[in-house]
Amino acid sequence: MVEVRYLFDPLCGWCYGAAPMLDRLRAEPGIDLTLMPTGLFAGDGARAMDPGFAAYAWANDQRIAALTGLPFTEAYRVQVLDGATRFDSGPATLALTAVRMTEPLREIDALKALQRARYVDGVDTSDVEAVGAVLAAEGLREAADLLTGQSAALAEAGRARIAAASAEMRRFGLRGVPALLAGNGDRWRPIRSDALFGDTGLLIRTLEAAASA
Incomplete structure (x- = not known):
């Protein structure tokens, strides 16, 4: 068994781009995948969504779309980049922690739902009520209630x-996300993040080699 730690932020466009590879890794019987949200764009990392930042994000998103084929829709551009006031991954990060506390096997499903809501449906996932609604729509009602109830235990776990x-x-x-660590026990090694956008078999062999080194 190869243990893999995936470091990410739910508002990171490149992390959305890595979603297909994440699905392939969790389907591998020899891979034990753990999500580790870094809070890169939460707390002090959050910021206002102003026109300059929106334009920068959209340009970056087009590069990700060209590489991965994943959609960044007009609804996202208009309703999130042009329509939102904050760029803050705190609510989505807490939502994932709520899922981990209630239905941990569905955390990757919740991450994908939040990414799809933002980049495809144009939902502002910097808003806690909107994020709670996404969880509820995915059948994660207990996690949604935990999130919107502002639980002290959830805040501490986050x-x-x-x-x-x-x-x-x-x-x-490591300076950015997404990032991968592979290991076994006390031995861990970082894996180049561009491997998340390449050949699945090569990445799995790389992970296995890192874990056995």
């Missing part, structure tokens, strides 16, 4: 997850 992911980023000198 802080702990971000702290753990941030510690891994510092440990391996």
Whole structure:
């Protein structure tokens, strides 16, 4: 069994682009995949959604679309980039933590639903009520209630997850997301993030080699 840690932020366009590979990795019987949200765009990393940043994000999104074939729709451009006031992954990060606390096997499904809601349906996933509605629509009602109820236990669990992911980023000198770590027990190695956009078989062999080194 190869343990893989996936470091990401739910508002990261490149992390959305890596979603197909994430699906392939979790389908592999020899891969034990753990999500580690870094909080890169939450807290101090959040910012206002102004026209300059919206234009930068849209240009970056077009590069991701060209590489991956994934959609970034007009609804996303108009309703999120031009229509939202904040770029803040805090609500979505807490939502994923709520899912981990209630139905942990569905955390990747929840991440995909949040990404689809944002980039395809044009839902502002910086808004906690909107994020709760996405969870509820996915049948994750307990997680949605935990999120919108502003649970102190959820807030603490969210802080702990971000702290753990941030510690891994510092440990391996990682500066951005998405990022992968592969290992077994106490031995871990970073994997080049561009592997998430290449050949699945090659990535799996790379992960296996890193875990056995």
